Amino acid sequence: MKNTFISVEGPIGVGKTTLTNILAKHLDSFALKEIVEDNPYLKSFYENVEEYAFQTEMFFLCNRIKQLEDVQKKYLDRGLSVVSDYNIIKNLVFAGLNLQNGKFQKYRQVYAILADQLPQSDIIIYLYGDTDLLMKRIEMRDRPFERNMSRDYIDRLNREYQHYFDPCSLKHYFGTKIPKVISINVNHRDFVNCPQDVAYVLKEIQRVHEVSTSSQEVQSC
Template sequence: MEGDKMSVIVLAGMIGAGKSTYTTFISEEFKSKAFYEQVVENPILENFYADPQRWAFSLQIFFLNTRFRSIKQALVHRHNVLDRSIYEDALFTKINYEEGNMSEAEMILYTDLLDNMMEELQDIPKKAPDLLIYLRGSLDTHLERIKKRGRPFEQVEGNSGLLDYYTKLHSRYDDWFNAYDKSPTLVIDIDSVDLEREEDRIKVMKEIKNALKTHSI
Protein backbone atom coordinates (compact mmCIF):
# COMPACT_ATOMS: atom_id res chain seq x y z
CA MET A 1 0.00 0.00 0.00
CA GLU A 2 2.14 2.77 -1.26
CA GLY A 3 1.19 6.38 -1.76
CA ASP A 4 -1.76 8.23 -0.30
CA LYS A 5 -4.61 6.10 -1.62
CA MET A 6 -6.78 4.77 1.17
CA SER A 7 -7.16 0.98 1.16
CA VAL A 8 -9.52 -1.14 3.24
CA ILE A 9 -9.10 -4.92 3.59
CA VAL A 10 -11.64 -7.06 5.42
CA LEU A 11 -11.22 -10.67 6.55
CA ALA A 12 -14.07 -13.15 6.37
CA GLY A 13 -14.46 -16.69 7.59
CA MET A 14 -16.11 -18.95 10.10
CA ILE A 15 -15.29 -19.04 13.80
CA GLY A 16 -11.76 -20.39 14.18
CA ALA A 17 -10.57 -19.40 10.71
CA GLY A 18 -7.72 -17.28 12.06
CA LYS A 19 -9.06 -13.85 11.14
CA SER A 20 -7.38 -12.04 14.02
CA THR A 21 -4.03 -13.69 13.24
CA TYR A 22 -4.29 -12.67 9.60
CA THR A 23 -5.40 -9.17 10.55
CA THR A 24 -2.33 -8.69 12.74
CA PHE A 25 -0.05 -10.13 10.05
CA ILE A 26 -1.46 -7.95 7.27
CA SER A 27 -1.60 -4.77 9.32
CA GLU A 28 2.01 -5.19 10.45
CA GLU A 29 3.18 -5.89 6.89
CA PHE A 30 1.38 -2.84 5.49
CA LYS A 31 1.80 -0.67 8.61
CA SER A 32 -1.95 -0.16 8.67
CA LYS A 33 -4.53 0.12 11.43
CA ALA A 34 -6.12 -3.11 12.66
CA PHE A 35 -9.75 -3.36 13.75
CA TYR A 36 -10.53 -6.43 15.86
CA GLU A 37 -13.82 -8.08 16.71
CA GLN A 38 -14.73 -7.53 20.36
CA VAL A 39 -14.51 -10.85 22.16
CA VAL A 40 -12.76 -10.25 25.49
CA GLU A 41 -14.69 -6.99 25.99
CA ASN A 42 -17.96 -8.56 24.91
CA PRO A 43 -20.33 -8.85 27.91
CA ILE A 44 -22.78 -11.09 26.04
CA LEU A 45 -20.78 -13.66 24.06
CA GLU A 46 -20.22 -16.23 26.82
CA ASN A 47 -23.86 -15.92 27.89
CA PHE A 48 -24.93 -16.67 24.32
CA TYR A 49 -23.00 -19.93 24.26
CA ALA A 50 -24.60 -20.96 27.56
CA ASP A 51 -28.15 -19.97 26.56
CA PRO A 52 -28.51 -19.04 22.86
CA GLN A 53 -32.28 -18.63 22.96
CA ARG A 54 -31.99 -16.03 25.71
CA TRP A 55 -29.03 -14.12 24.32
CA ALA A 56 -28.93 -14.49 20.51
CA PHE A 57 -30.75 -11.26 19.69
CA SER A 58 -28.75 -9.22 22.20
CA LEU A 59 -25.50 -10.67 20.85
CA GLN A 60 -26.38 -9.92 17.23
CA ILE A 61 -27.34 -6.34 18.06
CA PHE A 62 -24.09 -5.94 19.98
CA PHE A 63 -22.04 -7.20 17.03
CA LEU A 64 -24.06 -5.21 14.51
CA ASN A 65 -23.44 -2.01 16.44
CA THR A 66 -19.70 -2.60 16.91
CA ARG A 67 -19.16 -3.74 13.31
CA PHE A 68 -21.05 -0.73 11.99
CA ARG A 69 -18.84 1.55 14.07
CA SER A 70 -15.70 -0.22 12.83
CA ILE A 71 -16.60 -0.15 9.13
CA LYS A 72 -17.50 3.55 9.34
CA GLN A 73 -14.13 4.31 10.92
CA ALA A 74 -12.32 2.07 8.45
CA LEU A 75 -13.87 3.67 5.39
CA VAL A 76 -12.60 7.11 6.38
CA HIS A 77 -9.22 5.95 7.72
CA ARG A 78 -6.04 5.75 5.63
CA HIS A 79 -5.00 2.08 5.49
CA ASN A 80 -6.65 -0.56 7.63
CA VAL A 81 -7.65 -4.20 8.07
CA LEU A 82 -10.79 -5.56 9.79
CA ASP A 83 -10.86 -9.08 11.21
CA ARG A 84 -14.61 -9.32 10.60
CA SER A 85 -17.00 -6.88 9.01
CA ILE A 86 -20.66 -5.97 8.92
CA TYR A 87 -21.05 -7.83 5.62
CA GLU A 88 -21.03 -11.24 7.34
CA ASP A 89 -23.25 -10.30 10.24
CA ALA A 90 -26.58 -11.24 8.67
CA LEU A 91 -25.42 -14.84 8.10
CA PHE A 92 -25.00 -15.44 11.84
CA THR A 93 -28.32 -13.76 12.58
CA LYS A 94 -30.21 -15.75 9.96
CA ILE A 95 -28.89 -19.03 11.33
CA ASN A 96 -29.84 -18.05 14.87
CA TYR A 97 -33.34 -17.27 13.59
CA GLU A 98 -33.57 -20.60 11.75
CA GLU A 99 -32.39 -22.42 14.88
CA GLY A 100 -35.20 -20.86 16.90
CA ASN A 101 -32.88 -18.65 18.94
CA MET A 102 -34.60 -15.47 17.72
CA SER A 103 -38.23 -14.60 17.15
CA GLU A 104 -39.64 -13.37 13.84
CA ALA A 105 -40.16 -9.91 15.38
CA GLU A 106 -36.50 -9.80 16.44
CA MET A 107 -35.37 -10.89 12.97
CA ILE A 108 -37.46 -8.17 11.33
CA LEU A 109 -36.06 -5.54 13.70
CA TYR A 110 -32.49 -6.70 13.11
CA THR A 111 -32.95 -6.67 9.32
CA ASP A 112 -34.42 -3.17 9.42
CA LEU A 113 -31.48 -1.91 11.48
CA LEU A 114 -28.97 -3.54 9.14
CA ASP A 115 -30.67 -2.06 6.07
CA ASN A 116 -30.59 1.41 7.63
CA MET A 117 -26.90 1.04 8.45
CA MET A 118 -26.03 -0.14 4.95
CA GLU A 119 -27.89 2.84 3.50
CA GLU A 120 -25.88 5.18 5.71
CA LEU A 121 -22.63 3.68 4.41
CA GLN A 122 -23.64 4.88 0.96
CA ASP A 123 -23.23 8.46 2.19
CA ILE A 124 -19.53 7.88 2.95
CA PRO A 125 -17.24 8.83 0.03
CA LYS A 126 -15.58 5.39 0.22
CA LYS A 127 -18.58 3.07 0.23
CA ALA A 128 -17.03 -0.42 0.45
CA PRO A 129 -13.77 -2.30 1.11
CA ASP A 130 -11.10 -2.60 -1.55
CA LEU A 131 -10.59 -6.30 -0.91
CA LEU A 132 -12.29 -9.07 1.05
CA ILE A 133 -10.14 -12.08 1.98
CA TYR A 134 -12.12 -15.26 2.62
CA LEU A 135 -10.30 -17.73 4.89
CA ARG A 136 -11.79 -20.99 3.70
CA GLY A 137 -11.18 -24.39 5.25
CA SER A 138 -12.71 -27.69 6.25
CA LEU A 139 -14.89 -27.95 9.34
CA ASP A 140 -12.21 -30.12 10.96
CA THR A 141 -9.63 -27.35 10.56
CA HIS A 142 -11.93 -24.82 12.17
CA LEU A 143 -12.74 -27.14 15.05
CA GLU A 144 -9.06 -27.89 15.63
CA ARG A 145 -8.27 -24.18 15.82
CA ILE A 146 -11.21 -23.49 18.13
CA LYS A 147 -9.90 -26.22 20.42
CA LYS A 148 -6.34 -24.91 20.22
CA ARG A 149 -7.18 -21.36 21.26
CA GLY A 150 -8.97 -22.79 24.27
CA ARG A 151 -11.89 -20.51 25.02
CA PRO A 152 -13.98 -22.78 27.28
CA PHE A 153 -17.37 -21.58 26.08
CA GLU A 154 -16.49 -22.32 22.42
CA GLN A 155 -15.63 -25.99 22.92
CA VAL A 156 -17.86 -28.72 21.46
CA GLU A 157 -16.92 -31.54 23.84
CA GLY A 158 -20.12 -32.56 25.60
CA ASN A 159 -22.14 -29.96 23.67
CA SER A 160 -23.77 -31.54 20.63
CA GLY A 161 -25.92 -28.46 20.08
CA LEU A 162 -22.86 -26.27 19.64
CA LEU A 163 -21.33 -28.75 17.20
CA ASP A 164 -24.55 -28.65 15.19
CA TYR A 165 -24.39 -24.84 15.17
CA TYR A 166 -20.79 -24.85 13.91
CA THR A 167 -21.64 -27.47 11.28
CA LYS A 168 -24.57 -25.48 9.93
CA LEU A 169 -22.62 -22.22 9.97
CA HIS A 170 -19.74 -23.83 8.10
CA SER A 171 -22.08 -25.32 5.49
CA ARG A 172 -23.48 -21.88 4.66
CA TYR A 173 -20.27 -19.89 4.30
CA ASP A 174 -19.54 -20.70 0.66
CA ASP A 175 -23.04 -19.59 -0.35
CA TRP A 176 -22.57 -16.35 1.58
CA PHE A 177 -19.23 -15.75 -0.10
CA ASN A 178 -20.56 -16.53 -3.57
CA ALA A 179 -23.31 -13.95 -3.06
CA TYR A 180 -20.94 -11.25 -1.75
CA ASP A 181 -20.59 -8.44 -4.30
CA LYS A 182 -19.32 -5.38 -2.43
CA SER A 183 -15.67 -5.63 -3.46
CA PRO A 184 -12.99 -7.75 -5.14
CA THR A 185 -12.18 -10.95 -3.24
CA LEU A 186 -9.34 -13.36 -2.52
CA VAL A 187 -9.68 -16.91 -1.16
CA ILE A 188 -6.99 -18.41 1.08
CA ASP A 189 -7.11 -22.15 1.79
CA ILE A 190 -6.43 -22.44 5.51
CA ASP A 191 -6.23 -26.24 5.27
CA SER A 192 -2.91 -25.90 3.46
CA VAL A 193 -1.62 -22.53 4.71
CA ASP A 194 -0.07 -21.96 8.14
CA LEU A 195 1.17 -18.47 8.99
CA GLU A 196 3.61 -19.98 11.46
CA ARG A 197 5.63 -21.13 8.43
CA GLU A 198 7.75 -18.43 6.83
CA GLU A 199 7.23 -19.76 3.32
CA ASP A 200 3.46 -19.58 3.81
CA ARG A 201 3.65 -16.01 5.10
CA ILE A 202 5.62 -15.04 2.00
CA LYS A 203 3.12 -16.83 -0.25
CA VAL A 204 0.09 -15.23 1.39
CA MET A 205 1.53 -11.74 1.25
CA LYS A 206 2.39 -12.20 -2.41
CA GLU A 207 -1.18 -13.27 -3.16
CA ILE A 208 -2.59 -10.26 -1.29
CA LYS A 209 -0.30 -7.81 -3.04
CA ASN A 210 -1.10 -9.36 -6.41
CA ALA A 211 -4.83 -9.05 -5.67
CA LEU A 212 -4.44 -5.39 -4.72
CA LYS A 213 -2.36 -4.73 -7.82
CA THR A 214 -4.79 -6.56 -10.09
CA HIS A 215 -7.63 -4.38 -8.89
CA SER A 216 -5.47 -1.21 -9.02
CA ILE A 217 -5.67 -0.57 -5.31
Protein backbone atom coordinates in the same frame (compact mmCIF):
# COMPACT_ATOMS: atom_id res chain seq x y z
CA MET B 1 -0.92 0.52 -0.85
CA LYS B 2 -2.51 3.69 0.46
CA ASN B 3 -6.10 4.17 1.54
CA THR B 4 -6.91 0.50 1.09
CA PHE B 5 -9.38 -1.32 3.33
CA ILE B 6 -8.77 -5.07 3.61
CA SER B 7 -10.97 -7.39 5.65
CA VAL B 8 -10.17 -10.94 6.70
CA GLU B 9 -13.29 -13.08 7.09
CA GLY B 10 -14.33 -16.66 7.74
CA PRO B 11 -15.86 -18.90 10.39
CA ILE B 12 -14.79 -19.14 14.03
CA GLY B 13 -11.32 -20.66 14.45
CA VAL B 14 -10.17 -20.15 10.88
CA GLY B 15 -7.33 -17.76 11.83
CA LYS B 16 -8.67 -14.30 11.00
CA THR B 17 -6.91 -12.33 13.74
CA THR B 18 -3.62 -14.14 13.25
CA LEU B 19 -3.53 -13.29 9.55
CA THR B 20 -4.76 -9.74 10.20
CA ASN B 21 -1.84 -9.05 12.54
CA ILE B 22 0.65 -10.45 10.04
CA LEU B 23 -0.75 -8.51 7.07
CA ALA B 24 -1.03 -5.24 8.98
CA LYS B 25 2.66 -5.48 9.84
CA HIS B 26 3.73 -6.31 6.28
CA LEU B 27 1.50 -3.63 4.73
CA ASP B 28 2.24 -0.98 7.38
CA SER B 29 -1.47 -0.66 8.08
CA PHE B 30 -3.68 -0.23 11.11
CA ALA B 31 -4.99 -3.56 12.48
CA LEU B 32 -8.68 -3.33 13.36
CA LYS B 33 -9.87 -6.14 15.62
CA GLU B 34 -13.41 -6.91 16.62
CA ILE B 35 -14.29 -6.74 20.30
CA VAL B 36 -15.76 -10.09 21.26
CA GLU B 37 -15.29 -10.57 24.99
CA ASP B 38 -17.07 -7.30 25.86
CA ASN B 39 -20.42 -8.63 24.64
CA PRO B 40 -22.39 -9.16 27.88
CA TYR B 41 -24.75 -11.64 26.21
CA LEU B 42 -22.13 -13.95 24.70
CA LYS B 43 -21.79 -16.49 27.51
CA SER B 44 -25.56 -16.75 27.84
CA PHE B 45 -25.89 -17.02 24.07
CA TYR B 46 -23.73 -20.14 23.83
CA GLU B 47 -25.73 -21.68 26.68
CA ASN B 48 -29.11 -20.81 25.12
CA VAL B 49 -28.85 -19.67 21.51
CA GLU B 50 -32.55 -19.14 20.87
CA GLU B 51 -33.10 -17.07 24.01
CA TYR B 52 -30.16 -14.67 23.61
CA ALA B 53 -29.51 -14.59 19.85
CA PHE B 54 -31.20 -11.27 19.06
CA GLN B 55 -29.56 -9.36 21.92
CA THR B 56 -26.18 -10.83 21.05
CA GLU B 57 -26.40 -9.95 17.36
CA MET B 58 -27.66 -6.42 18.00
CA PHE B 59 -24.80 -5.74 20.41
CA PHE B 60 -22.27 -6.94 17.85
CA LEU B 61 -23.86 -4.85 15.11
CA CYS B 62 -23.81 -1.61 17.11
CA ASN B 63 -20.29 -2.28 18.36
CA ARG B 64 -18.88 -2.93 14.90
CA ILE B 65 -20.64 0.07 13.40
CA LYS B 66 -18.96 2.33 15.98
CA GLN B 67 -15.58 0.74 15.25
CA LEU B 68 -15.95 1.22 11.50
CA GLU B 69 -17.12 4.83 11.87
CA ASP B 70 -14.03 5.55 13.99
CA VAL B 71 -11.64 3.83 11.59
CA GLN B 72 -13.12 5.85 8.73
CA LYS B 73 -12.37 9.15 10.46
CA LYS B 74 -8.99 8.25 11.96
CA TYR B 75 -7.44 6.28 9.10
CA LEU B 76 -9.26 5.86 5.80
CA ASP B 77 -10.26 9.53 5.44
CA ARG B 78 -6.60 10.42 6.00
CA GLY B 79 -5.40 8.15 3.21
CA LEU B 80 -4.14 5.40 5.53
CA SER B 81 -4.74 1.70 5.05
CA VAL B 82 -6.56 -0.68 7.37
CA VAL B 83 -6.58 -4.46 7.76
CA SER B 84 -9.56 -5.73 9.77
CA ASP B 85 -10.19 -9.17 11.23
CA TYR B 86 -13.85 -8.94 10.25
CA ASN B 87 -16.18 -7.53 7.64
CA ILE B 88 -19.57 -6.08 8.55
CA ILE B 89 -21.20 -8.82 6.46
CA LYS B 90 -20.46 -11.27 9.28
CA ASN B 91 -23.42 -9.76 11.11
CA LEU B 92 -25.74 -11.12 8.44
CA VAL B 93 -23.94 -14.46 8.41
CA PHE B 94 -24.39 -15.02 12.14
CA ALA B 95 -27.87 -13.47 12.30
CA GLY B 96 -29.03 -15.68 9.45
CA LEU B 97 -27.78 -18.71 11.33
CA ASN B 98 -28.98 -17.77 14.81
CA LEU B 99 -32.24 -15.85 14.41
CA GLN B 100 -35.69 -17.15 13.62
CA ASN B 101 -36.91 -15.96 10.22
CA GLY B 102 -39.20 -13.19 11.54
CA LYS B 103 -36.52 -11.64 13.71
CA PHE B 104 -33.91 -12.09 10.99
CA GLN B 105 -35.99 -10.07 8.52
CA LYS B 106 -36.33 -7.25 11.07
CA TYR B 107 -32.64 -7.47 11.86
CA ARG B 108 -31.76 -7.30 8.17
CA GLN B 109 -33.81 -4.11 7.76
CA VAL B 110 -31.93 -2.48 10.63
CA TYR B 111 -28.62 -3.76 9.25
CA ALA B 112 -29.31 -2.26 5.81
CA ILE B 113 -30.04 1.16 7.28
CA LEU B 114 -27.09 1.27 9.67
CA ALA B 115 -24.49 -0.34 7.40
CA ASP B 116 -25.31 1.78 4.35
CA GLN B 117 -22.94 4.63 5.22
CA LEU B 118 -20.08 2.55 6.58
CA PRO B 119 -16.71 2.22 4.82
CA GLN B 120 -16.75 -0.81 2.53
CA SER B 121 -13.83 -3.17 2.12
CA ASP B 122 -11.82 -2.99 -1.10
CA ILE B 123 -10.60 -6.56 -0.62
CA ILE B 124 -11.93 -9.39 1.51
CA ILE B 125 -9.71 -12.36 2.24
CA TYR B 126 -12.12 -15.21 2.84
CA LEU B 127 -10.53 -18.01 4.85
CA TYR B 128 -12.19 -21.41 4.95
CA GLY B 129 -11.33 -24.89 6.14
CA ASP B 130 -12.72 -28.22 7.27
CA THR B 131 -14.94 -28.19 10.34
CA ASP B 132 -12.64 -30.63 12.15
CA LEU B 133 -9.75 -28.20 11.75
CA LEU B 134 -11.85 -25.31 13.09
CA MET B 135 -12.90 -27.36 16.12
CA LYS B 136 -9.27 -28.26 16.83
CA ARG B 137 -8.21 -24.61 16.72
CA ILE B 138 -11.13 -23.52 18.91
CA GLU B 139 -10.14 -26.15 21.46
CA MET B 140 -6.49 -25.10 21.38
CA ARG B 141 -7.18 -21.41 22.09
CA ASP B 142 -9.61 -22.38 24.87
CA ARG B 143 -11.71 -19.24 25.20
CA PRO B 144 -14.09 -19.70 28.15
CA PHE B 145 -17.23 -18.71 26.23
CA GLU B 146 -16.38 -21.13 23.38
CA ARG B 147 -15.95 -24.26 25.49
CA ASN B 148 -19.54 -25.41 25.02
CA MET B 149 -19.56 -24.77 21.28
CA SER B 150 -20.82 -27.82 19.41
CA ARG B 151 -19.38 -29.27 16.23
CA ASP B 152 -22.83 -29.07 14.67
CA TYR B 153 -22.96 -25.31 15.24
CA ILE B 154 -19.51 -24.76 13.70
CA ASP B 155 -20.40 -26.99 10.77
CA ARG B 156 -23.57 -25.00 10.09
CA LEU B 157 -21.62 -21.75 10.44
CA ASN B 158 -19.05 -23.06 7.98
CA ARG B 159 -21.79 -23.79 5.44
CA GLU B 160 -23.40 -20.39 6.06
CA TYR B 161 -20.12 -18.66 5.19
CA GLN B 162 -19.80 -20.80 2.06
CA HIS B 163 -23.23 -19.58 0.97
CA TYR B 164 -22.49 -15.90 1.55
CA PHE B 165 -19.12 -16.02 -0.18
CA ASP B 166 -20.25 -18.05 -3.15
CA PRO B 167 -19.49 -15.85 -6.21
CA CYS B 168 -23.16 -16.02 -7.19
CA SER B 169 -24.23 -14.66 -3.78
CA LEU B 170 -21.92 -11.66 -3.44
CA LYS B 171 -24.10 -9.20 -5.34
CA HIS B 172 -27.03 -9.92 -3.03
CA TYR B 173 -25.20 -9.02 0.18
CA PHE B 174 -22.65 -6.31 -0.60
CA GLY B 175 -24.86 -3.64 -2.15
CA THR B 176 -23.47 -1.23 -4.70
CA LYS B 177 -19.80 -1.95 -3.98
CA ILE B 178 -18.87 -5.60 -4.38
CA PRO B 179 -15.41 -6.19 -2.90
CA LYS B 180 -12.70 -8.22 -4.55
CA VAL B 181 -12.63 -11.58 -2.74
CA ILE B 182 -9.53 -13.71 -2.28
CA SER B 183 -10.58 -17.19 -1.14
CA ILE B 184 -7.96 -19.24 0.71
CA ASN B 185 -8.27 -22.81 1.99
CA VAL B 186 -6.42 -22.92 5.33
CA ASN B 187 -6.35 -26.71 5.66
CA HIS B 188 -2.75 -26.76 4.52
CA ARG B 189 -1.69 -23.20 5.30
CA ASP B 190 0.35 -22.03 8.29
CA PHE B 191 0.66 -18.26 8.33
CA VAL B 192 2.65 -18.28 11.59
CA ASN B 193 5.39 -20.74 10.68
CA CYS B 194 5.45 -20.72 6.86
CA PRO B 195 6.64 -17.44 5.30
CA GLN B 196 5.74 -18.76 1.85
CA ASP B 197 2.08 -18.92 2.85
CA VAL B 198 2.16 -15.26 3.90
CA ALA B 199 4.02 -14.39 0.69
CA TYR B 200 1.23 -16.06 -1.29
CA VAL B 201 -1.45 -13.92 0.37
CA LEU B 202 0.57 -10.73 -0.14
CA LYS B 203 1.06 -11.59 -3.80
CA GLU B 204 -2.67 -12.17 -4.23
CA ILE B 205 -3.47 -8.84 -2.56
CA GLN B 206 -1.06 -7.04 -4.86
CA ARG B 207 -2.50 -8.77 -7.92
CA VAL B 208 -6.09 -7.92 -7.02
CA HIS B 209 -5.14 -4.36 -6.12
CA GLU B 210 -3.41 -3.82 -9.46
CA VAL B 211 -6.38 -5.22 -11.39
CA SER B 212 -8.77 -2.99 -9.44
CA THR B 213 -6.60 0.10 -9.99
CA SER B 214 -6.33 -0.59 -13.71
CA SER B 215 -10.10 -0.96 -13.98
CA GLN B 216 -10.65 2.38 -12.26
CA GLU B 217 -8.18 4.09 -14.59
CA VAL B 218 -9.97 2.70 -17.64
CA GLN B 219 -13.35 3.84 -16.34
CA SER B 220 -12.06 7.36 -15.67
CA CYS B 221 -10.75 7.83 -19.23
